[in-house]
Amino acid sequence: MKTGTLARSVAALALTAGMGQAETVVLSAYSGIFEENYMKAVVEPFMEAHPEIEVEFYGMPNSAQMLGTLRAQKDAPQIDVMIMDVSVAKAATDEGLFAPLDASVTGHIDDLYPQAKVDGVNAVGVTFDNLVLLYNTDKVTDKPASWEALWDPQYKGQVSIPAVPDIQGTTLTILANRLAGGESYLDGMEPGLAKLMELAPNVQTWEPRPDVYQPISSGTAAIGIGWNARAQVYADKSDGKLGVVLPAEGSGFQINVIGLVQDAPAGDAAKTFIDYALSPEVQARFTETMFYAPTNQKAAPLISDAAISRTAAGAMDKMVPINWLEVATIRDGITEQWRRRIIPLSR
């Protein structure tokens, strides 16, 4: 053990002695580009501000795997804090895997946007992301302004859409439903499904791999849909090849929530981390780094205009309300319709 680490451990031990606190918080969230940026913008500054607490980042590729891990560790949890998709967090809550998250955990709860607090979920929004239009700047010379660009016949065989059950496909269905004059998704999705049937012949792949951003950056596909935060990061790395637009008709949110695992071994240290992650300054910093919109209303004024304009934070009123827990109840039906009526119409 290095002397520095030793000194730190001793200091941590001294600080936490008698308080029954563990000094390591295990945080689980998405691996890859999310991990890279979250470490930089949140975890590392947290450890500097709280030298007595060590945060271990345990990355997993998707929320399903996180839920599976929580289930497997139910009797002896090894993860303290989890960041995952809100609808999966609902299942975790129902199975008693998340401890209640209220003002006793973090005082920032009252400052969160209403969308960040979902009834029946023991976790609160930590990032907002939204569906955007992606295009290859060589193949699409006029910057598209509307979702309708996907239906443009000149992009036949060039459109990349992650199909349902991926929630990017679900979000597109809800948006298409509105484009086609449908009201709320709860009144049925017929107009949207009919509209997507017209889109099908344009589609190159319903299963873009490794993700939707890479084939559009490289020009394998011309236009498609994806999540804003990742799109913005990849756009910066694409040498100007990947264009990102939040269309005029608005978009829908995907919500990642942060939750305290039931019987988390880290105890109060885990609560300290959750409080930190939801604070306006930290929310603002993560938006500057990865372009997720903040969930804390007090964060927006702290973010530069340049970063704000690349998130949905400046266009909260344009966001189509989507209650993901309601959508979960109709998701099987949407999937069935896609598979029977929409996907077979593509080449």
Next chain:
Amino acid sequence: MTTAIALTRSRRRFSDHQVAIALLLPIALINVVGFMLPIFNLARFSFNRATTGGGIENVLTLENWTGLLRDPFYLELILNSIWISLGVTLCALVLSYPIALYLHRSSGTWRTFLTVLVISPLLTSAVVRTYGWIAILSDEGPVVGAIKSVGLTPPPLMFNINGVFIGLTEILMPYMILALMAGFGRLDPKVEEAARTLGATPWQCFRRVILPLTAPGIALGCLLCFVLAVSSFITPKLMGGGRVFLLATEIYDQAIVTLNWPLASTLSILVLIIFGAALVAYSAVLKRLD
């Protein structure tokens, strides 16, 4: 010396049978913990009920199984998986048989060199090879370009069933070739020579001598390729463009995306049943060959 042996014998407290059991016990235990228990768990999940949003209700119900058999989408999915796997197996067999036969007949360094060539694709992961096929078969790739240059309109080769067929066949060919070669042991060149000397035409020789002698290899190769094709997931996922629904890709979607573990378990058990049927067919074929 004699005293020593007598001593050892008198000390031997365990029979051969007991020793055999003791030696088998560790691997049996590992199998029970590492294989039987998870399968049992999977089977149990298939009788649970999935709730909205990925929850699992711990009840005993046949819903998943009856739902599967009643839903035409899943029936089609099961049939699709079986016929695509059979088709891929047949393509791999037709393409691999001549290669395996040639390899069996060649000798020395040449044989070693060719064998290494056949095995070398296995050194690269299926993911990498699939991406290679995507580059070759995509609309801007060399194959489509070549077909277009002679004035023909190529059928779409990528992101549909054609792509899955081509990709899977190539990826499974090394397994087929190795299985065929393993089964070619009984094929002695002298037998062929004898058939030819006795007046058999090359075709008669192949039909009446070579084919029957290589049949065990064919059966083994087909079993291996079929099982691998039914369970293959990466290639259909990458090359099917979301249009080709197979058992393995559906299990992934239900387990990872929709979080319907009971349905995913039901489909997994179904795949195991299909494997069982394939094994039964293989044993029947072997018995007939003997």
